[in-house]
Amino acid sequence: MTYPFNVDEIEAALDSLALSHPAVTELITLPHATWEGRASHALRIGSPSASSRDTDTVIVLGGVHAREWVPPDALVNLAADLLEAHSRGTGLRYGSQYFTAQQIRSVVEEVQLVLFPCVNPDGRHHSQTVEQDTNWRKNRRPAPHGSACVGVDINRNFDALWDFRRHFADDSKVSASDDPCDPEVYVGPAAASEPETRNVVWLLDRYPHTRWFLDLHSAVPGIFFTWGFDVNQTTDPTMNFHNPVFDGQRGVKGDRYREFIPPEDFHSLQRVGTRINDAVAAASGTGYALQQSYSLYPTSGCSDDFAYSRHFARPDQGKILSFTIECGKLQQPETLEEAEGVIREVCAGLIALCVAAQEERSERARDDVAAARKPDAMVTS
Amino acid sequence: MADDIHRIELRSSNLDDLRSYLDGAAVTFGCRPVARQEGVEYVVNVYAPVGDIERLRFARNVPGVTMNVLENTSEIGRTWQRRVRTGNLFANRTAPTGLGIKE
Numbered sequence: 001m002t003y004p005f006n007v008d009e010i011e012a013a014l015d016s017l018a019l020s021h022p023a024v025t026e027l028i029t030l031p032h033a034t035w036e037g038r039a040s041h042a043l044r045i046g047s048p049s050a051s052s053r054d055t056d057t058v059i060v061l062g063g064v065h066a067r068e069w070v071p072p073d074a075l076v077n078l079a080a081d082l083l084e085a086h087s088r089g090t091g092l093r094y095g096s097q098y099f100t101a102q103q104i105r106s107v108v109e110e111v112q113l114v115l116f117p118c119v120n121p122d123g124r125h126h127s128q129t130v131e132q133d134t135n136w137r138k139n140r141r142p143a144p145h146g147s148a149c150v151g152v153d154i155n156r157n158f159d160a161l162w163d164f165r166r167h168f169a170d171d172s173k174v175s176a177s178d179d180p181c182d183p184e185v186y187v188g189p190a191a192a193s194e195p196e197t198r199n200v201v202w203l204l205d206r207y208p209h210t211r212w213f214l215d216l217h218s219a220v221p222g223i224f225f226t227w228g229f230d231v232n233q234t235t236d237p238t239m240n241f242h243n244p245v246f247d248g249q250r251g252v253k254g255d256r257y258r259e260f261i262p263p264e265d266f267h268s269l270q271r272v273g274t275r276i277n278d279a280v281a282a283a284s285g286t287g288y289a290l291q292q293s294y295s296l297y298p299t300s301g302c303s304d305d306f307a308y309s310r311h312f313a314r315p316d317q318g319k320i321l322s323f324t325i326e327c328g329k330l331q332q333p334e335t336l337e338e339a340e341g342v343i344r345e346v347c348a349g350l351i352a353l354c355v356a357a358q359e360e361r362s363e364r365a366r367d368d369v370a371a372a373r374k375p376d377a378m379v380t381s
Numbered sequence: 382m383a384d385d386i387h388r389i390e391l392r393s394s395n396l397d398d399l400r401s402y403l404d405g406a407a408v409t410f411g412c413r414p415v416a417r418q419e420g421v422e423y424v425v426n427v428y429a430p431v432g433d434i435e436r437l438r439f440a441r442n443v444p445g446v447t448m449n450v451l452e453n454t455s456e457i458g459r460t461w462q463r464r465v466r467t468g469n470l471f472a473n474r475t476a477p478t479g480l481g482i483k484e
Binding site for chain 2: 002004005006008009012013015016017019020021065067068069076077078079080081082083084085088090091092093094127128129131132134135155173175183184217219220221222224228253289291293295296297299302324326330331332334340343344347
């Protein structure tokens, strides 16, 4: 690996990996070109295309925020490692974290991993090439008429309580802005107004059996699970993000409103988050914080909340449990060695997520077989 | 050219103290406004131009909150910008190899 990749290299790397491993990959062209006309691609690692819509899926994003250069490189590295280990029939090691050859084979052949390493290529290119804008975060949406302010924060543009002025309390200090000149958290003119956002939504629609979603950012370091709207609670299902009765009340710490999460989802997120974190710690010697994404102030329009919210808002959608990882300790590692260390720990954590997804699928299959063998099932069939 | 942006770490054993510190402070958060738990402490990373750091240090003096400047993200970013290639390592369709050990 030669950190950091430029945008063309990320695209070419995905293309090369798909070309080198045609039996277990598919290069996916996203439908929406960016504002600067770039075509984006994702890489599906898994079973042949014919069954891809019916297979349990893990979707991982990188490069949503332009200035965070490590996540796209980490996802290219993850694809390269998984595909090489699978083709050679070996296990895979990061530090003291070892995945067996059987685990690698099961991940590649029994579930599928969809990697979208560089969601915001215009922003990354800008951050990597314009000296005064190395800290650029947003996409490159042209400035509105009469303004010189460019860009939308993709991670405030998803349709998850996007209309923050309506949904959150005035004193919630929600991390969102409707000012196009806000350099950080401008939400855009409408929910999913941005091509980069719509590409992610398209991927979620394309794989209806997506079980897990992870948006890779940097740096805290932390593993965060839904919700970002308010403090979680597991007892009152009516107190939730799509109940308009609570509009204008959300996001204030210590008040009555708390966001509902079913207890089984809360426990699944904690259990799998712990497995991700254990792998990170084994790879690098130090784990990340594992906690709910709401702590200081709420967020609106984030990808992880959107992915998880879909099945509440639309019962025909499958449930997607979601995380955000903020990898590494520094926004920009100071040395190549530091960058590679973060990439290794991220890869270990993400493969642990895929192993958990594969094991969950196997358990469900065993339960289905056991249920089919019950006498009652035989009678009714 | 605008002031360089620095990444600043705030620590406290009390979330409310951190909120008091941050109320009205001219800082931005990273991806999201989170305080990570680290042992008995909460840690928040914020970003501010170099010219605002001393102002922040004195004007936002809340007992129990400590502040450390971690990195000049602008300077590190400019250093990395010089290492971004203009060519394409994979133009000849050679697949990348990863950092994991295959064994």
